[in-house]
Amino acid sequence: MITRIEATNYRCLEKADIDFEEFTLLVGANGSGKTTLLGIPELFSDCFKSPSVSQAFILSQNDAPPRCSAFEELVFHGQGNYFSIALEAKIPQKIMESLTSSLSETAKKNSEEWWQFIRYEIRFEIVDNKLIVGTENLFLFPSNKKPERGIGRIYGDYALPKGWRSILMRGSNNVSGLRVETTKNAKTKNLEVANSLLALPKVKFESQPSWAFRQSYA
Numbered sequence: 001m002i003t004r005i006e007a008t009n010y011r012c013l014e015k016a017d018i019d020f021e022e023f024t025l026l027v028g029a030n031g032s033g034k035t036t037l038l039g040i041p042e043l044f045s046d047c048f049k050s051p052s053v054s055q056a057f058i059l060s061q062n063d064a065p066p067r068c069s070a071f072e073e074l075v076f077h078g079q080g081n082y083f084s085i086a087l088e089a090k091i092p093q094k095i096m097e098s099l100t101s102s103l104s105e106t107a108k109k110n111s112e113e114w115w116q117f118i119r120y121e122i123r124f125e126i127v128d129n130k131l132i133v134g135t136e137n138l139f140l141f142p143s144n145k146k147p148e149r150g151i152g153r154i155y156g157d158y159a160l161p162k163g164w165r166s167i168l169m170r171g172s173n174n175v176s177g178l179r180v181e182t183t184k185n186a187k188t189k190n191l192e193v194a195n196s197l198l199a200l201p202k203v204k205f206e207s208q209p210s211w212a213f214r215q216s217y218a
């Protein structure tokens with residue numbers, strides 16, 4: 001279940017972050033950004049499926065009108081050259097239990113320290129009229145070390161908080177690091193991904209042979 005959606009500098013959302021419970025009522029004036037915010041999970045999905053992230057914005061998806069005709073429209077009041085979005089979700093109990101194999105012995109004994117949530121964040125940048133992926137991170141975190149609220153932080157820009165696990169990390173150099181989540185001392189694999197693409201949809205399931213990255217989206 002999605003537990004939080006964040007957007008910074010995205011369209012009319014200068015800084016928005018909403019926590020979702022099983023029942024959440026979103027109230028706001030016309031044009032305040034409700035539809036923009038609730039469209040973010042679908043935006044992630046479209047970015048995963050598109051051959052380049054820019055196509056998810058500039059081309060029609062699922063018969064809906066394109067999200068923009070120029071990338072500047074995606075940035076809050078057209079100011080600046082980046083925007084970021086993030087999602088958090090609760091991990092199903094069974095998967096959460098399977099992840100305990102990677103925890104320290106003390107954390108294993110305290111279910112509050114088990115990785116109960118996933119956080120996925122992307123910063124898009126507009127460079128030379130192109131939309132590229134600037135930063136992409138995937139973390140696991142426990143219920144007693146939730147991200148700080150109200151600050152719109154991209155956690156990949158900072159040192160990893162204690163008790164978190166970084167699965168996918170990608171900075172401006174376009175080298176992505178991937179660290180499998182079910183092995184305690186797993187080494188980080190460095191892999192290059194074009195800045196027009198997200199790295200996450202290219203990750204194979206760990207159970208597949210040579211699990212690191214798919215060669216293509218096919």
Ligand SMILES: Nc1ncnc2c1ncn2[C@@H]1O[C@H](COP(=O)(O)OP(=O)(O)OP(=O)(O)O)[C@@H](O)[C@H]1O
Nearest residue numbers: 011012030031032033034035036073075076077078
């Ligand atoms: N880059 C941008 N900077 C600032 N505002 C923008 C930008 N792009 C779109 N907008 C504005 O965002 C608003 C659209 O917000 P949205 O449709 O999400 O609101 P809503 O809360 O769903 O409204 P409604 O109650 O009418 O459904 C429009 O007023 C539009 O002009």
Ligand SMILES: [Mg+2]
Nearest residue numbers: 031034035036
């Ligand atoms: Mg609306």
